[in-house]
Amino acid sequence: MPMPCLFLLCNLPEISLQPCLNSTWLGLQVAEEEVYTTDGSLDIDGNPALKHRTGGWRACRSILGTEFCQCLAYFGMTINLVTYLTTELHQSNVAAAKNVSTWQATCFLTPLAGAIVADSYWGKYHTMVVGCCIGVAGLLMASLSALLPLLIKNISTLAMASAQEFVLFLGLYMIAFGVGGLRPCLMSFGADQFDAGDPSERNSKGSYFNWYLFTMNCASVISTTAMVWLQDHYGWALGLAIPAMVLAVGLSFLVAATPAYRFQRNRGSPFTRVCQVVVAAVRKFNVAPPADVALLYEVPEDDCSMERVKRIKHTDDLQFFDKAAVVTASDEEAAGDPWRLCSLTQVEELKILVRMLPLWASIAFFYTGTAQVNSMSVEQGMAMDARVGSLRVPPASLATFELLTSMALIPLYDRAFVPAARRLAGREKGIPDLLRIGAGLTMAVLAMAAAALVETKRARAARMGMEKTSIVWQVPQYAVMGVGEMLASAGQLDFFYSQAPPAMKTVCMALGFLAVAAGVYLSSLVLTAVSWATATGGRPGWIPDDLNEGHLDRFFWMMAGLGCLNLVAFTSCAMRYKSRKDC
Template sequence: MASTGEHTVALLAGLPAEAAEAYTTDGSLDFDGNPALKNRTGGWRACRSILGTEFCYCLAFHGISFNLITYLTGVLGQSNVAAARNVSTWQATCFLMPLGGAVVADSYCGRYRTMVVSCFIGVAGMLMTALSAYLPLLVKNIVSSNIVPSQEFVLFLGLYMIAIGLGGLRPCLMSFGADQFDDGDPSERATKGSFFNWYIFNMNGASLISSTAIVWVQDHCGWALGLTIPAVVLAAGLSCLVAALRTYRFQRTRGSPLIRVCQVVVAAVRKCGIELPADSSLLYGMLEDGLAGVPRIDHTTDLQFFDKAAILVASDKEVEAAAAPARTSPWRLCVVTQVEEFKILVRMLPLWASVVFFYAVSAQVTSTFVEQGMAMDATVGSVRVPPASMSTFDILTIILLVPLYDRAFVPAARRLTGREKGISELQRIGAGLAMPVLAMASAALLETARLRAAPNSTSVLWQAPQYALMGVGEVLTTIGQLDFFYGQAPAAMKTVCTALGLLAIAAGGYLSSFLLTTVQWATATGGAPGWIPDDLNEGHLDRFFWMMAGLGCLNLIAFGSCARKYKSRKG
């Protein structure tokens, strides 16, 4: 099958030059499947709706996630450890599902259909979470303790429906927005950078509103209303997405890069008993149709086992000699470029694993940090500050530091180092990985002071430094690792490598859940309350924070070792 670009070229071949210039040059199509006109599709006319949807989805998601720990402990009566574990596991699932969503969008349904269906599932899931809060109001004659199991079932059913919905939205919204700008048009290509800026601004702006306004509604006006608002907001986002249908530009599905990764592993295992040729030029180097337009990658000498996927055996040579229309199956024979793409992924895995711990600490922002705040004095003057709203300091730090980093730090560092970005991506990530250590140390010192003071007498505002430190870490590590994975990825694997960022967040959430379970198992023995009991005044949450700080130091050392050994890919 011809590529999208070839399809468009064929359709435009008979048009006069001036008429052809009115169409996009990147092979994008309009809603009717025809070449997209620049003055009727794409650009900001389409991206305003996409940004509106993104704002609504972030507002809705964070409107539930920021204060979920309070709902689980205060309404459903879960223990601190169980609630923190449930929140971490759910959030991790929310960041794991986009991998499946990306495969569905790239291989089968396309980004737009995937987003619409996912939005419907997300809205249904949020309505289910709201129903869990309405159940005691609808069934007034049942004892409250008897209704809790039903509330939990409905709540978690809704939460994991939301996770499935986000799985289709998260990987598609940003890339679908970028599709609205023609890379072949210099003016549109320059405007694409502004789209990414507004995308990140929207994300943090929505988080700020969620951590203040929606959390306040949940704490002061009740959970029924507080959980209904996110559902209504996401439904509004779905309306924004559908309303501008005819202004969008669409790209054809081209298959999932994840399948190509699996093909290398399978082909190498099938030929595990075959010796590699001494001359690497004998490896299969012909680019298949699916790799048309993809730059070749030179052969490297490490990870030689996977080079066996490119060995030509007798049956493969017969197919090539016959010049058969259907080439050898890629599950049996892969080109060198495809093998090298896989090797690049493998080389980045140790660095990716080091980043995972950062997100295990980030998971504390919406779990143990909130639980710590619930045991503190939340009154500031005459106003009661919901503990979950303290994450505002995290968000404000990000909003303030992103432009400062880009406009002030990078130019200053560039003059000192001569690097285009001021410092390397790995240096940026490393600096960010030091922030969780400082944040955990700050939280531990605060908890020690809180335990020594009178109960509920320590102001919740003392948590601001630990939230701000995590915000600094996110500016350095989160953006740095996305930049690193995208920059080091080969042309045909950009989506997969960028998705490693979401997978790191998911793995960090699961790691947090594992650590919380292990700590509870190891410390709550023989009738002891453990480090994280329901009444934190009887526990030692400070020891948990010190443990995380120590693990963070070890993780930073491991990252430094991996970073020194990593050979950066150029070109």
């Protein structure tokens, strides 16, 4: 090589290659961030999840398919169960209603047990698969109860009824435990398929809860029509076997998409973690938290238990629980005892749950209103003119308007309202979750007011000897409640999931089902209290057997008033609530 060329090569500036190396390194980092999820999720093999191969709507379609089958099977079993108990097992109306109510309440309580198992031991996926298998077995047992008279001959009617009851209720409570493993995990597992660190996937997570509710309502409509028709025309053996086959199809949907799922790590029992904070704080009752929050205990960054786990920043409220993270001399002697010293992240997890409880109570009262619409409005409709043209409309079937309204509005809300609100307000979800829930609570109040006005009109016509009021007047109260259902139910699911600590996602989703159960129990308590308070001294009360002698309108106005008080309480709690993003 000529000397001038060699001289030029040897004297090239050193920085000439450095920008290329730096840009290449940064490009590799960015590429890696784009390839893998940022929320610590794993694939089926336990490796960091790849964005383009796992999660998103490709996985959620199968999850929503499983949810559709689960709801179709559950509602197909529930809707006509009272009829089966009274006609086939010869139970009284009171006994049948009591048995169905007890079983349904159990179905809303078991999701809490399923959530604890999922978050603590098995994980959501395995809990769902086991729950689905138990549910299929329970539905088959229920179908077997209808087949027993064909399989066993020469047995007394009383003995046959007893055998059928045993097999049926064994199957029903197997279904309850199967549903407990499916319901909270399906919601939470579906939301896990969207990366919280990716803005586009974060927006899709809000849509997921809308379409989850849409799927559930579709299944409910089909159950109240097609499934009931099949049971009435083709017998109970086939009518109860079809839900089992439907749920088996849902299980196949769930398992078929396994390679596409994203999985979250389990971090132990959430209730154990909560109890540890409470016990540690009580033990240090006389210890004052330090002024410098940096002195509170936190698990070191290099600890394997905190691998890819986001720490939660300290908040200033509920300072009593901060005592659990104060390091004392006795803690140093008993190093590693979680019942004496808890991490700051663990303390903040408990604070999040405590903050959500007042809001949860207000949401539970919303379901008290929906329970009244589904029960007292039916009794109201039975006292009205059910003829619409040449057709006679069963009063209970008007509840379909609630479902249809919700189903019609969900696509409009998700595809039109949310994008418009996102552009105007600059929020990812369009409007805050708590504002959406509050709007739903408002709709419940308006539905009660509409029912009261209809009852005033109906009762006046009955007392004046006029023609019965048409049942069509009930449509607005059902439609308004459908709007409230679309706003409040999907909103509370999104709220509980987004605000839940990472280690308690499924448990917090189970709070939604506990809210339904609490609302139904409170509804029964309110009815009992009203009957006791108003039916005294020989008076018929507000809700007698003959509504023309009572004042059902006063009951609806009372519920509207209680709903207003609940809305005020909810608004107060919502304004004081400290969101995780604000912490």
